[in-house]
Amino acid sequence: MTDKPHLDEEALAELRDVMEDEFEVLIQTYLADSRDRIRALREALEAEDSDAFAKTAHSFKGSCINIGAPRLGEICLKAEMAGKESRLGDAPDLLNDIDQEFAQVIHGLDGLMAR
Amino acid sequence: MDDSAAEYSSPLRILIADDSDSDRLILKTLLKRLGHEVLDVANGLDAVSVFQREAPDLVLLDALMPIMDGMEAARQIKVLAGERLVPLIFLTSLSEAGALARCLEAGGDDFLGKPYNRIIIEAKIKAFNRMRLMHQTLSDQRDLIRERNRQLTEEQEIAKRVFDNVAHSGCLDAASIRYHASPQSIFNGDVLFASPRPAGGMLIFMGDFTGHGLPAAIGAMPVAEIFYGMTNKGFNGEDVLREINQKLKRILPTGMFCCGAMIEADFKLNQIQIWNGGLPDGWLIRPSGEHLALPSRHLPLGILSPDQFNADFERVGAAPGDRVLMMTDGFLESADSEGNVFGEQGVTGTLDQLEAHDHPFDAMMAAVHRFTGNFEDGDDLTLCCLEMMDEAGLAPLPDRASPSALAGPAEWRCTYEIRERTLGEFSPLPLLLHICMEVPGLRRKSGEIYTLLAELYNNALEHGVLELPSDWKHSPEGFGRYYAERNRRLANVEGHYIRITLHHSLKPDGGRLRVVCEDSGQGFDFRNHPSVASGISPPKGGRYAGRGLLLLKRLAETIRFHEQGNHVEIVYDWQFARTAEDRDD
Numbered sequence: 001m002t003d004k005p006h007l008d009e010e011a012l013a014e015l016r017d018v019m020e021d022e023f024e025v026l027i028q029t030y031l032a033d034s035r036d037r038i039r040a041l042r043e044a045l046e047a048e049d050s051d052a053f054a055k056t057a058h059s060f061k062g063s064c065i066n067i068g069a070p071r072l073g074e075i076c077l078k079a080e081m082a083g084k085e086s087r088l089g090d091a092p093d094l095l096n097d098i099d100q101e102f103a104q105v106i107h108g109l110d111g112l113m114a115r
Numbered sequence: 116m117d118d119s120a121a122e123y124s125s126p127l128r129i130l131i132a133d134d135s136d137s138d139r140l141i142l143k144t145l146l147k148r149l150g151h152e153v154l155d156v157a158n159g160l161d162a163v164s165v166f167q168r169e170a171p172d173l174v175l176l177d178a179l180m181p182i183m184d185g186m187e188a189a190r191q192i193k194v195l196a197g198e199r200l201v202p203l204i205f206l207t208s209l210s211e212a213g214a215l216a217r218c219l220e221a222g223g224d225d226f227l228g229k230p231y232n233r234i235i236i237e238a239k240i241k242a243f244n245r246m247r248l249m250h251q252t253l254s255d256q257r258d259l260i261r262e263r264n265r266q267l268t269e270e271q272e273i274a275k276r277v278f279d280n281v282a283h284s285g286c287l288d289a290a291s292i293r294y295h296a297s298p299q300s301i302f303n304g305d306v307l308f309a310s311p312r313p314a315g316g317m318l319i320f321m322g323d324f325t326g327h328g329l330p331a332a333i334g335a336m337p338v339a340e341i342f343y344g345m346t347n348k349g350f351n352g353e354d355v356l357r358e359i360n361q362k363l364k365r366i367l368p369t370g371m372f373c374c375g376a377m378i379e380a381d382f383k384l385n386q387i388q389i390w391n392g393g394l395p396d397g398w399l400i401r402p403s404g405e406h407l408a409l410p411s412r413h414l415p416l417g418i419l420s421p422d423q424f425n426a427d428f429e430r431v432g433a434a435p436g437d438r439v440l441m442m443t444d445g446f447l448e449s450a451d452s453e454g455n456v457f458g459e460q461g462v463t464g465t466l467d468q469l470e471a472h473d474h475p476f477d478a479m480m481a482a483v484h485r486f487t488g489n490f491e492d493g494d495d496l497t498l499c500c501l502e503m504m505d506e507a508g509l510a511p512l513p514d515r516a517s518p519s520a521l522a523g524p525a526e527w528r529c530t531y532e533i534r535e536r537t538l539g540e541f542s543p544l545p546l547l548l549h550i551c552m553e554v555p556g557l558r559r560k561s562g563e564i565y566t567l568l569a570e571l572y573n574n575a576l577e578h579g580v581l582e583l584p585s586d587w588k589h590s591p592e593g594f595g596r597y598y599a600e601r602n603r604r605l606a607n608v609e610g611h612y613i614r615i616t617l618h619h620s621l622k623p624d625g626g627r628l629r630v631v632c633e634d635s636g637q638g639f640d641f642r643n644h645p646s647v648a649s650g651i652s653p654p655k656g657g658r659y660a661g662r663g664l665l666l667l668k669r670l671a672e673t674i675r676f677h678e679q680g681n682h683v684e685i686v687y688d689w690q691f692a693r694t695a696e697d698r699d700d
Contacts, residue, residue, distance in 0.1 A: 011230060014233075015141065018141070018144055018145055018148060018233065019140075019141070019144055022140070022144060025140070026137060026140050026141065026144075029136045029137045029140055030136075030137035032136070033135060033136045033137050055179055058179055058208070059134060059135055059179060061208060062135060062138060062177075062207075062208040062229045063135040063137045063138050065208060065229045065230045066135075066137065066138050066141055066229050066230045066231055067137055067141075068230070
């Protein structure tokens, strides 16, 4: 599927350095934000609104790249393209991939915070 | 520059608009760590309202946001910023070229890609702050220049009003004078003054100060004061020039001076006297078109110290109908569109082609107008033409002041005595005239009063004290001998004096001025003097030249000689304005 890592350790280390005490707040914010986005993607799919689907995927992609979750970011890019090209038929599979990868990211970040 | 480097790293107020909470948190923390103040919002609409309220220095905008997207927010923010340069950077993971271009078209200045890189962010913020400060500096300087310019214009207007009050145009409007001067000529450093002399005739001064603007105008003020003040009091051109030169020498900084020319026109003797220091050649133009150059023979005013200054005028015979033309450098420097100047050839060429009926002033103005093509632009020239006239043809000049008849001193008496060496060194006439001019009713008669005083004093000095026979003056050789002898005898006046007593009193319809002039000379046999006896036949070698005595008789009510002829008393009456005019008719 992709060879990008689940988490970009280097980017996360830099973020921890920048955020200092607020690193945990950032991670929690990202996770809450991501849950909202996944819900919004589902709603767009149900409403068959490919434009909203593409825009939400685009924003989600941006925050994934910033937080250091490149593989999830890449799946979001695929979802964005599908939305733009009105291929909502591909959307259920992509949403599934997003769910699975998001679970990996949560797992990885939990491990990171436990350190 | 050190302090500008400090300014680049000074904290900025930065507005972030991004709907992604985590991205916003990262950026906000990054910017705060760099020392900036951060305002953050989650959509375009809030971005616009916070921008309006907080006026941030820099804006970071996500392109895609709910409610109002970044493009629309960018447009509105740029409008709100007006003349202020507020750098606007799009935060985006967009990669399509068309989308990026649209961000810039909406007013964005740059992009910042995701993931954020703090080194790039810091560098971009610094770069845009430099640009912002440069723009700010430019705007501030432009505003400053605009304000300074407004101030300068206002100051010049005030200065011009003050100047116009000090340096009124005098008698430039007299029928015998034609002139052209730009309304703002004072700020080109050009001045032109004209004043009638109390004893008749006229004094004209044209000057051209080095430099432009206020510095040139400031030097002109004292010149105007001296010129009008001294001319009114009866001083001659030489005295006025000396005073102007001395004053300018004292007040002007080195390198600043005044090119100038003074013309003293005597309509009685049909002559002009001219002093030209640094102005272009003046011209005496006969009605036939024949013309004579009156070149500069002196350094400009304000350069030489009083003891080195030469105020000798050149004397030129000038009959009625002859004209004197003077101009400033600006006239010669009038240029056409290609930068060629009118020059001296322009002037001499025009004069050579004068027809008998041409007025040289009109011909000269027309020539320079033709040459430059566009005359109104940068008008920086002064031209003046005086026409010699029969004195009888000169309309009396209007009084500048309309004095109340009763104000001022009415009943007074004073005696002024000049003794010994001072007889040759000092003329009391301006002072005595000044005393008389305190009486408003006499002010309109300054010419007559001056003539009376001058006749009495000069007769007392030259014929009374110095005992010079006036018939010497009838031949050219005698004229020279007369003045040589005058100087010789002036060196030997021990024990001599001239005493002038002025006595003024009011009468029901005006006033009466008595002037008594006594001198220490031998006197003369006035009882057998032909002028005194008959009042008509011309005298030969008497104490009073015929013209002088006739003049006194014409102006005064009575004239009486006492003792052995060295004591003269005249009575001069004046009436309140209306009746005075009736008498003149």
